[in-house]
Amino acid sequence: MTVLEATLNAVPHPILVPYITGGVDEHWLDYVHEAVDAGADAVEIGIPFSDPVIDGPVIQAASVRALERGTTPDTIFRDLDRYRGSVPLVVMTYYNLVHRYGHEAFAQRLANSGVTGVVLADLPVEEATEWTQAADAAGVVTVLIAAPSTPDDRLQHICDQSRGFVYAMGVMGVTGERATLADSASVIAKRAKAATGKPVLVGVGVSTPENAATLVTAADGVIIGAPVMRRIAAGGSVAALISEFRTALAPA
Amino acid sequence: MTTSAMAPPSGRGFFGGFGGRFVPEPLMPACLELEVAFRTAWADPGFRADLAALLRDYTGRPTPVTECHRLSENLGVRVLVKREDLNHTGSHKINNVLGQALLARCMGKRRLLAETGAGQHGVATATVAALLGLDCVVYMGEVDVERQRLNVFRMELLGATVVPVSSGSRTLKDSVNEALRHWVATVEDTHYCMGSVLGPHPYPWMVREFQRVIGDEARHQCAELGAAPTHVVACVGGGSNAAGIFAGFADTDAELVGVEAAGGAAVGGNLVGVVHGSKSMLLQDSYGQVLEAESVSAGLDYPGIGPEHAHLAEIGRATYPSVTDDEVLDAVRVVSQTEGLIPALESAHAFAYLLREVGRSIPRGSTVLVNLSGRGDKDMEQISDLLSQRKEAQ
Numbered sequence: 001m002t003v004l005e006a007t008l009n010a011v012p013h014p015i016l017v018p019y020i021t022g023g024v025d026e027h028w029l030d031y032v033h034e035a036v037d038a039g040a041d042a043v044e045i046g047i048p049f050s051d052p053v054i055d056g057p058v059i060q061a062a063s064v065r066a067l068e069r070g071t072t073p074d075t076i077f078r079d080l081d082r083y084r085g086s087v088p089l090v091v092m093t094y095y096n097l098v099h100r101y102g103h104e105a106f107a108q109r110l111a112n113s114g115v116t117g118v119v120l121a122d123l124p125v126e127e128a129t130e131w132t133q134a135a136d137a138a139g140v141v142t143v144l145i146a147a148p149s150t151p152d153d154r155l156q157h158i159c160d161q162s163r164g165f166v167y168a169m170g171v172m173g174v175t176g177e178r179a180t181l182a183d184s185a186s187v188i189a190k191r192a193k194a195a196t197g198k199p200v201l202v203g204v205g206v207s208t209p210e211n212a213a214t215l216v217t218a219a220d221g222v223i224i225g226a227p228v229m230r231r232i233a234a235g236g237s238v239a240a241l242i243s244e245f246r247t248a249l250a251p252a
Numbered sequence: 253m254t255t256s257a258m259a260p261p262s263g264r265g266f267f268g269g270f271g272g273r274f275v276p277e278p279l280m281p282a283c284l285e286l287e288v289a290f291r292t293a294w295a296d297p298g299f300r301a302d303l304a305a306l307l308r309d310y311t312g313r314p315t316p317v318t319e320c321h322r323l324s325e326n327l328g329v330r331v332l333v334k335r336e337d338l339n340h341t342g343s344h345k346i347n348n349v350l351g352q353a354l355l356a357r358c359m360g361k362r363r364l365l366a367e368t369g370a371g372q373h374g375v376a377t378a379t380v381a382a383l384l385g386l387d388c389v390v391y392m393g394e395v396d397v398e399r400q401r402l403n404v405f406r407m408e409l410l411g412a413t414v415v416p417v418s419s420g421s422r423t424l425k426d427s428v429n430e431a432l433r434h435w436v437a438t439v440e441d442t443h444y445c446m447g448s449v450l451g452p453h454p455y456p457w458m459v460r461e462f463q464r465v466i467g468d469e470a471r472h473q474c475a476e477l478g479a480a481p482t483h484v485v486a487c488v489g490g491g492s493n494a495a496g497i498f499a500g501f502a503d504t505d506a507e508l509v510g511v512e513a514a515g516g517a518a519v520g521g522n523l524v525g526v527v528h529g530s531k532s533m534l535l536q537d538s539y540g541q542v543l544e545a546e547s548v549s550a551g552l553d554y555p556g557i558g559p560e561h562a563h564l565a566e567i568g569r570a571t572y573p574s575v576t577d578d579e580v581l582d583a584v585r586v587v588s589q590t591e592g593l594i595p596a597l598e599s600a601h602a603f604a605y606l607l608r609e610v611g612r613s614i615p616r617g618s619t620v621l622v623n624l625s626g627r628g629d630k631d632m633e634q635i636s637d638l639l640s641q642r643k644e645a646q
């Protein structure tokens with residue numbers, strides 16, 4: 001079992017993972033710390049890409065802001081040297097950045113920055129081998145995504161190959177908040193839980209603390225991205241937002 | 253000459269080291285389903301017959317090969333032009349759309365989704381959607397909506413919904429992003445009708461197969477004229493008209509030349525990258541952020557190139573030089589005034605290369621087959637603006 005998986009398994013309550021776009025403004029690492037202090041069990045850090053095809057308007061805007069500030073994988077890795085939290089960090093990005101950086105070099109940089117896992121939004125299981133070999137060698141695990149459209153046999157394969165946890169996409173659609181929680185979120189969580197003993201976290205479309213509370217009856221936890229990035233864009237308190245979710249997901 | 257230069261891709265969709273399927277998981281099942289549907293349809297004589305009938309009766313194929321006597325005389329090479337401008341809707345794009353729309357119908361999809369740059373693919377998709385009674389939504393960058401207004405109106409008249417894209421460069425690249433985002437949410441009832449040899453497997457292969465009718469016809473027509481082209485020249489945005497005509501000549505001695513816009517010369521940049529579903533040559537910065545292409549021609553304003561072209565470049569079977577916007581404008585005028593053919597700005601890239609290279613990389617006495625991928629009507633307003641700007645600058 002990987003360290004990330006063991007760490008998540010040891011969490012005594014439903015797992016809460018906020019997502020923050022690296023470099024969105026000069027305080028971005030402070031937001032990470034606020035989230036950790038407010039009870040996040042892990043933090044997902046986005047490395048912005050020019051063409052984020054699975055992201056909706058809120059995270060697209062955060063990516064644009066970050067890129068316009070000159071954010072690169074290297075500036076994010078450098079900033080991460082000042083990370084003082086104890087919960088695991090997982091990086092989320094798109095494959096071209098990894099490809100361009102070089103698989104080995106990217107994996108090594110992640111490891112040196114204390115990142116334990118990575119989600120590559122556009123690298124499906126079929127194409128992942130070259131990357132996962134490099135990542136495994138550096139001690140970084142690759143988390144795979146299961147979607148509502150993923151058929152059963154494929155879901156089983158993804159759950160078997162995923163490391164750390166399984167990222168269950170809650171809705172067929174881009175990242176972003178929704179007025180109501182899609183039924184597909186609980187359905188994919190249950191299907192993934194039936195396929196694996198690894199933690200199953202639902203991300204995409206988890207918009208409110210109530211959504212989160214509903215979902216953790218089926219999943220081990222949730223990933224919240226757009227609500228966090230909307231809060232940051234509005235200049236609001238990340239700590240307060242995470243506290244609300246934490247309260248909703250208080251000891252099961 | 254190798255007959256396998258344009259063979260089908262590997263099982264995972266690779267042409268040599270390029271291609272594959274790099275899409276978010278929610279789209280993977282649709283890509284796998286599409287591959288099965290295409291393999292089945294393409295092996296089915298009934299599907300082929302339906303498509304052939306539409307190509308004949310609806311778009312007016314075969315398109316002729318025109319011998320360009322005056323241009324030939326002026327240049328000292330024999331110039332033959334494959335007339336894709338004579339297709340219904342005015343470009344080669346409809347060849348591919350008819351194939352994909354029939355396939356969508358076989359798969360039970362009731363909606364077509366497309367991205368468009370110049371608007372030609374959008375118009376072709378809107379047209380065929382109307383023909384087959386399918387709904388149609390087209391994503392188009394705001395910059396392109398502005399410079400191709402006439403095509404926006406055509407699409408709307410045909411009953412399609414045109415969605416302007418305001419993100420990023422607001423051109424073709426970003427319209428593909430938006431189309432992919434939309435597809436994730438609608439994949440159950442919607443077929444993404446991709447307009448070029450781009451995207452995840454099976455698109456680059458499937459679109460080339462739907463466009464190979466250009467090359468197959470031209471091969472036959474050239475033979476009837478007693479001409480064996482020494483050069484086959486086509487413009488390259490994503491590369492579908494080029495792939496289509498190259499497919500008919502890959503096993504001959506002809507030099508295959510794909511002409512890129514100088515501001516979007518992916519092969520010239522010589523960097524491998526992954527965007528929009530496949531691994532290919534891609535304009536990008538040192539961290540892999542995709543760069544914005546810049547070209548007068550909306551249809552070539554794209555930072556990448558189809559993966560099969562990256563492969564053909566790597567094995568040396570085809571070359572991908574570029575021409576400048578100025579050379580393109582000159583070519584529009586020359587071809588219009590010498591042959592009475594007003595090329596689309598995209599297609600004019602192929603002619604610009606010919607005009608520049610005769611006596612250089614194209615020796616006198618050569619036989620050059622140029623793909624006239626589309627007619628210039630859509631570009632009249634823009635060309636007139638550009639020519640008057642140029643006059644003012646002088």
Ligand SMILES: Cc1ncc(COP(=O)(O)O)c(C=O)c1O
Nearest residue numbers: 372448489490491492493551626
């Ligand atoms: C007339 C014409 N030619 C060429 C292109 C470029 O596409 P491709 O490279 O796929 O042929 C376009 C695209 O809009 C077009 O309208």
